Amino acid sequence: xxxxxxxxxxxxxxxxxxxxxxxxxxxxxxxxxxxxxxxxxxxxxxxxxxxxxxxxxxxxxxxxxxxxxxxxxxxxxxxxxxxxxxxxxxxxxxxxxxxxxxxxxxxxxxxxxxxxxxxxxxxxxxxxxxxxxxxxxxxxxxxxxxxxxxxxxxxxxxxxxxxxxxxxxxxxxxxxxxxxxxxxxxxxxxxxxxxxxxxxxxxxxxxxxxxxxxxx
Amino acid sequence: xxxxxxxxxxxxxxxxxxxxxxxxxxxxxxxxxxxxxxxxxxxxxxxxxxxxxxxxxxx
Numbered sequence: 001x002x003x004x005x006x007x008x009x010x011x012x013x014x015x016x017x018x019x020x021x022x023x024x025x026x027x028x029x030x031x032x033x034x035x036x037x038x039x040x041x042x043x044x045x046x047x048x049x050x051x052x053x054x055x056x057x058x059x060x061x062x063x064x065x066x067x068x069x070x071x072x073x074x075x076x077x078x079x080x081x082x083x084x085x086x087x088x089x090x091x092x093x094x095x096x097x098x099x100x101x102x103x104x105x106x107x108x109x110x111x112x113x114x115x116x117x118x119x120x121x122x123x124x125x126x127x128x129x130x131x132x133x134x135x136x137x138x139x140x141x142x143x144x145x146x147x148x149x150x151x152x153x154x155x156x157x158x159x160x161x162x163x164x165x166x167x168x169x170x171x172x173x174x175x176x177x178x179x180x181x182x183x184x185x186x187x188x189x190x191x192x193x194x195x196x197x198x199x200x201x202x203x204x205x206x207x208x209x210x211x212x213x214x215x216x
Numbered sequence: 217x218x219x220x221x222x223x224x225x226x227x228x229x230x231x232x233x234x235x236x237x238x239x240x241x242x243x244x245x246x247x248x249x250x251x252x253x254x255x256x257x258x259x260x261x262x263x264x265x266x267x268x269x270x271x272x273x274x275x
Contacts, residue, residue, distance in 0.1 A: 023253070023256055024256065027256045027257070027259060027260040027263075028260070028263070030260050030264075031259075031260040031261075031263035031264045031267070032263075032264075032267075034260070034261075034264040035263070035264040035267035035268055038264065038268055039267070039268055043268065044268070044272070045268060045269050045270070045271045045272070046271055046272050046273070046274040047271040047272070047273055047274070048273075048274065049273040049274075049275060050275045052275065062271055094274050097275070103275060104272055104273065104274040104275070105274060105275050106274035106275070175275075
């Protein structure tokens with residue numbers, strides 16, 4: 001009689017615990033699934049640790065990158081879904097560094113497939129015409145000859161198909177296509193769209209005026 | 217002399233109920249968290265967002 005009486009209480013508690021545990025596991029699995037889908041197909045966040053894109057992007061800026069504009073990359077393959085549009089001159093893009101694909105780089109597209117790039121005394125010429133991006137800055141007045149370093153004098157060189165020539169906005173302090181070549185299309189990660197957070201860690205100062213700014 | 221003591225037939229049931237009531241009263245926050253499915257969904261959403269906002273350096 002005693003067994004019959006207390007058994008339902010224990011069983012009820014056991015079932016309740018089991019179903020709550022199951023619900024929590026389901027919630028965690030859904031969270032991971034949602035995160036992976038959004039990170040792969042929609043947006044991914046990056047932070048800026050270097051000065052190569054100053055003043056467009058400062059050290060400590062956090063930004064969102066659109067992952068579907070240039071075609072969603074299918075994980076663990078080199079395959080991509082069709083792109084909404086191709087990268088254009090002036091776009092700020094995130095890509096896998098061609099020398100070491102474990103690293104992500106962020107630079108501005110200067111040359112698209114077929115363009116002829118030439119740099120003379122820090123001035124960029126595309127297909128023979130001067131190209132000056134409003135965001136580019138120069139912090140060093142020295143001009144080096146092409147034989148010494150590719151920074152200020154470079155080319156002419158033609159951008160091959162399915163490749164891009166990229167440069168940092170901080171032209172005198174950027175490790176970009178001038179030094180390591182073109183970015184293959186398959187290395188593209190996405191287009192930088194918006195800064196959602198900006199912290200100057202040296203002063204522990206939040207740069208509120210930069211938050212929410214669209215990256216142009 | 218009193219008669220021999222005999223526990224009631226639902227003695228264990230009564231005791232166990234009180235034990236569960238006491239255990240449940242110890243953790244009202246956890247109890248509250250687990251009682252509402254909307255909180256679990258919110259936790260799921262926050263977890264996904266935290267994962268998305270986990271930043272990767274882009275040089």
